[in-house]
Amino acid sequence: MKHLKSLNKKAHLINQAVSPEDVEDVVAMQTVVGCTATTDPGWELDPFGGLGSLCQPMESDLYGCADACWWPAQVPDTMNSYPDWGEGVAKADKDWRKLDGIFEDGE
């Protein structure tokens, strides 16, 4: 990393985050906020290093991340692998509780 120079704020923050003295700060965030631990697509920093410019609430952004295969690690990829994930849930902000996780082999 020492030969690379970050060009934007986010990259700069990533550089800071990988420094050993900052690791403790991250580990210290032990409180799970809502369902962010499993499905929140906005669990990152915005370009200003804060959270205010992330999509709000996450339910508004849920299908936007899934349908466009934008955030496939956090939400199922409805463009290719799991097109039926949102079946019966036309409004994520109303019925997000019905959106289940993905369980391989029908488990």
Next chain:
Amino acid sequence: MKLNTLVKSSLLAPMGIAALMSAAPASADQEYLLTVTRPGQLHVIDMATNKVERSCDIPGKFGSGSIALAPNGKTAYVLSNMTEDVYGISIQNCDITFHVAQSEGNIRVKSVQSITVSTDGTELYTVQNPVRHLPDRFEILEPKLAVYKIADGMGAKPVRSFPVERRITKIAATETGEVILGGGDVTAINTQTGAVRMVTALQNWDRGPLWAPPDAFAMHSQGEQTNEYLMPYSTAKFEDESMNMETAQWWWGMSRVNLTTGEAERMETVPFQFIVFNFLTDPRDSNILYGSFNTLSKHDISKHETLIVHEMPHTYYNLNISGDGKTIYVGGTSSDISIHDSETLDKIGSIQLSGDMTTSDLRVATIRD
């Protein structure tokens, strides 16, 4: 989605002559706001009453909700079925008059937002991203611009195709016979010869070491009221070659393509102070832009000033505007379209839909007879 990785016929009678007359006393033009919601409906909203006129079922699983308009405003072409198929749907009676299934055999073809219609209404263009599914691997094939004749109707097949760059999202047809391609750079392809020219360099721009490479975003198409294609970007100008982020000037900028001429202007617009997903030009004044995301904002780019910032109750990806420039419609993400006065940005109404718009376009179809 994230920004960091950084859109007149006899059948008018059943639509309601009364509404038509009350809508536009000085003109017979009728504007309809179009969008797509989950699980698969195209909504046609009368912009005179702000009521859903009809909802048309779209075959196939939800795509991305990308919409391209016929020049006469009567047909909406919608990307559906996991972004593999295009359906042409009459906004006057929901009849499906056109269908393209891009995937065939073991080759799966996706289009990422990229559909548009020629200005004479005879051809539909898509950018195709094909992948061959083999028993043991996926084989990534070269992307291409595919040309379809709309008169071929259901089951249309490409009549021409040309190689294009990867990473192309929203596209738009010009009156000069080209298609603007929004990708790493903004380019234009001749739809007869396949020749590609640079319109505005983005990933390849060279403004010297004091300018950070632009972070551009091309997800939605909404320039029909001004006949333009707008590609926003963000960048930073450093004070010196130390590239100090703290003292850099952060800017919003845009490449704005005139779809009549195919020519573009590129400029820094206003300071980069908050996130905007999509910008829109006021049809009355090209110096006035509106932007949507967690806020609805108004900007005067001649003064590099943000004039008004209106906080929104949730994120809205997209926006569009009435032909007279007085009313702004903000949509995308959830199931409500928020309506605002363009002078004050005050909220003046809302339209509730049956499902989430997610990534869908918010487009205005104008029927002129």
